[in-house]
Amino acid sequence: MNYRIRRCMVSDAHRIYELCHRELGYDFSEEQVTANVRRLIGSRENLLLVAVDQDDAVVGFIHANNHDPVYAPPMKDIVAIAVDPESRMSGLGRRLIQAVEDWAAATGAKGVRVNAGIEQKNAGVFYKSLGYQYIKTSYNFRKMF
Numbered sequence: 001m002n003y004r005i006r007r008c009m010v011s012d013a014h015r016i017y018e019l020c021h022r023e024l025g026y027d028f029s030e031e032q033v034t035a036n037v038r039r040l041i042g043s044r045e046n047l048l049l050v051a052v053d054q055d056d057a058v059v060g061f062i063h064a065n066n067h068d069p070v071y072a073p074p075m076k077d078i079v080a081i082a083v084d085p086e087s088r089m090s091g092l093g094r095r096l097i098q099a100v101e102d103w104a105a106a107t108g109a110k111g112v113r114v115n116a117g118i119e120q121k122n123a124g125v126f127y128k129s130l131g132y133q134y135i136k137t138s139y140n141f142r143k144m145f
């Protein structure tokens, strides 16, 4: 199968919603995902890419943004990545991560980081095989308004 990576468009929002829901377990409405896609694709601080097959059907996506703390050099943060189960293990995840690393280097960032939920069983082996170093397991808090 010939896949390619391209910038996300608003018309991809339905598939991104499906991947967020099915592969990442996020319970967020399609309308809200679409609104976010519309906003994020126009933002210089965010990168939203999709992997598509030869029919331009979306089989994966990645979202990254700026991670700019006072205590470390500027980095990019992988917010989400998912590849459709039928398209996995063919190098697409690696290519999506590479695209973010290219963006990071081009914008002067010094690295790429990611927080993976421990329920994402494959994430550890995936990131380690891409050269990512395990840092720590951390608490994750939230307060919604």
Ligand SMILES: CC(C)(COP(=O)(O)OP(=O)(O)OC[C@H]1O[C@@H](n2cnc3c(N)ncnc32)[C@H](O)[C@@H]1OP(=O)(O)O)[C@@H](O)C(=O)NCCC(=O)NCCS
Binding pocket: 023, 024, 080, 081, 082, 083, 084, 087, 088, 089, 090, 091, 092, 093, 094, 095, 114, 115, 116, 117, 120, 121, 122, 123, 125, 126, 127, 129, 130
């Ligand atoms: C993690 C995920 C994005 C990987 O996508 P993918 O397209 O299958 O990954 P690739 O084919 O590019 O694999 C890259 C490397 O990771 C390894 N890898 C990926 N998934 C693996 C698995 N389940 N078991 C063992 N190794 C795995 C591959 O063997 C490959 O290593 P290699 O190049 O040294 O052979 C995909 O499994 C997914 O969407 N999972 C559900 C969502 C998720 O966990 N997201 C990450 C949370 S932050």
